[in-house]
Amino acid sequence: MDKLKTIVLTALVIMSLVQSYLLAYSMPGLGVTASPLQPYVQPEPMGQEEKVENVIFPEDMVLHLGKGKHTVLYPATNFYNLIFGKIKSREFKGFQRSPAVVVDWEDIRDRDQGLELRFGRGVPVELLSKVLKLEGDVDFMNDVINRIWIYKSSDRDEVRTYFFSTDNITVYESVKADLTAQDVQMYVGYGEYQVSYRKVGDDMYIPDGPIESMQSTVGYDSYSPEQMQRYLFVDPGVTREISDRSGTQIYTDGKRGLQVEQNGRWISYTDPVALQGQEDNESQNVYAAIQFINQHGGWDGMHRFVHAGSFEQSVQVLRFQQYYGSYPIIPQDPFLFGSMKLRLLQGVVSEYERSLLTLQKKPQKRDIRWLPGGDMVENALEHYSRRLEVTALYPALLASPADKNKMLLAPVWAVRLLDGSQAVLLKAIPGGYKPQPGEPGGAPLVKDTPTTGSGGGIGLTDGRLNLPGGGSGDAGSAANESGGATADHNDEGTSTASK
Amino acid sequence: MDWGRAKSVLIFAFLLLNLVLGYQLWSNIREGLRTSADVGDLRPETQALMEEKKIKLGTSIPSETPALHDLTYKVKVGLGKGERHELKTPVDSKVVFVDKELQASLGGVIPELDEYTLGAVLENEFILYRMAEGRPMFDVKLELFYSNQKITAYKQDLIELLPSDKQAAQSVLSATKVVTSLIENQLKNGAVIEEIKLGYHGQIFNSDTQVSAPTWRVLLEDGGQYYMNAISGEVVTE
DSSP: HHHHHHHHHHHHHHHHHHHHHHHHHHHHSOOOOOOOOOOOOOOOSBBBBOOGGSSSSOOOOEEEEETTTTEEEEESSSHHHHHHHHHHHHHEEEEEEEGGGGGHHHHHHSSSSSSEEEEEEEHHHHHHTTTTOOOOOHHHSSSSSEEEEEEEEEESEEEEEEEEETTTTTEEEEEOOOOOOOHHHHHHTTTTTOEEEEEEEETTEEEEEEEEEEEEEEEEEEEOHHHHHHOOSGGGGGGEEETTTTTTTEEEEESOOOEEEETTTTEEEOOOOOOOOOOOOOHHHHHHHHHHHHHHBBBBSOOOEOOOOOBTTTTTEEEEEEEETTEEEEETTTTOOHHHEEEEETTEEEEEESSSSEOOSSSSSSEEEEEEEEHHHHHHTTTTTGGGGGGEEEEEEEEOOSSEEEEEEEEEOOOOEESSEEEEEEBBGGOOOOTTTTTSSSSOOOOOOSSSSSSSSSGGGOOOOOOOOTTTTTTSSSOOOOOTTOOOSSSSSOOOOOO | OOOOHHHHHHHHHHHHHHHHHHHHHHHHHHHHHHOOOOOOGGGGHHHHHHHTTOOOSSSOOEEOOOOEEOOEEEEEEEEEOOHHHHHHHEEEEEGGGGGHHHHHHHHHTSSSGGGEEEEEESSSSEEEEEEEEEEEEEEEEEEEETTTTTTEEEEOOOEEEEESSSOOOOOOOOHHHHHHIIIIOOTTOEEEEEEEEEEEEEOOBBBBBEEEEEEEEEEEEOOOOEEETTTTTTTEEE
């Protein structure tokens, strides 16, 4: 009996030990899933960082000098910076909403001294309030505006400030803006010695005479696709490289994809995200986009935020237009360059397209090129095949790859179409030749003795030569380096028209 | 000292201990064997949130967490770009539910039919997914069109799996984690989860070679789809 008890006890002790062991080592949840991760490498920072304040600025400024005279200032020029700097320090309060038709804008444009800050396709007020001192109600803050018009009423000596909504129906007047008539007069005064512009069509301005600009050959550096891959993938170790039917390299980890196009000069990154069924907030998306770019490649020089203006299924596309000097860069098809495009869903980036090239600060070669003015541009515009879709006309730089690691930036007249795409309207006069008054692209002929100052005053329309618009030729070959190319190398795109 | 008594007491004590341990072990094993869990297995907070958002679970939650790795495959007939082939002799649509009959009736017509398994039944078509290691590839489909209970045509994505390189397999996230995350972050009020399935999914490129990663697919009653990467836990809707 005693022996039996001993055996039973021993058996029980052993069994409890075995069970304890099994319990301890087969507990679900105790097994740790170790993943063979690559050691995390902190990537070296690339590109410079940018803040939202620096990517929001007017596309151009139109100064109305009164008596039907106008001129246009482009970003990063002296007078533009001066005026915009001053406007930034002013306060705009007490916004009152009213229909745009209550004021006869045509009348004010020609009669009253004033200035227009034009934002192209518009900018959300919430973002604009990071740049200007604005205080308005919720309706105003949630709107998108495309223009600020400040003018000195000619009958009374008072300044009125209007913000135009992109719906083209609503305007907001700031009744408590601390701008004085002297301010406006001073701003307008900066335009006295600029090329004068005339208005054509809907809010487009054409200079009466040629404007000076620079054709530059700029060297560039390039990020490697591997560098970009390190930035964009959580664990670069598990990405695979496959290639496209057209030979494009694709890196993917099954979810994200990074396509490297144009011989490693352009990337397009896609990362599908989950819809959360919340409202998209554009301003938040812009902040998120800027942050994302700061961390994934950085900024190459000056960029301007371009409002997409279309909401398709709460998906938002944002674009940042790159500038070189005063002009935006547009790529020559099929070359891809000049802007960064992002698609965001509730602040999460799902698509990101950009160039891997970064332009060197100093161009290797610069030549003066005169952009034609006057009737030549107007004719080109009138005969443009998609004239009805044109919403803006502005000088730009056409980027095309030159020799090894160099890019040619040639000044052109560009148009923006309704869908936001950009196209070349007219190239610069080849060879650095400055068209004389009366020649195609030159200032109008003046019958009476020319007045000093602006090149092409008022009341000269009858003296113009009517010239065909297509005589621009090819700006590509710079074979004959004629006079004028040795002029001073100022950094501004525009210059005062000299007679 | 009465050794006999002491032994009896010890025997009794160890018997009790063994019973307790045995019960624990048995319930653990049962847990492991069970292939699915239900609402009751979610965390109480998640259940409270489900109640608050009126989210319902119309299916059980798989409890498997196998170790899987990415798939690389070559596309022979473009994904979703395959041609629609009409069948010369329509086949009774019932066969689709029994593998052997399906093989017997269409095996000679549709190439690599044995690699595909029924995934979904829609109004006019059956969707079969290409299987890889016993799990469906959600991007590679064979569609069988039917009308009047006859299969009349098919459309097929054809691929060839490439041998996977040295990359080690990793245990996937459990479906309970997937569901919990979806309920907490993604699902709208009133959503009904209809199916939770482990398979492969990837972003599709304009390329001959594609990559698919282990993915949990969650289908909602209203047609919504969520793909959650079963390794990283990132969610995609499509």
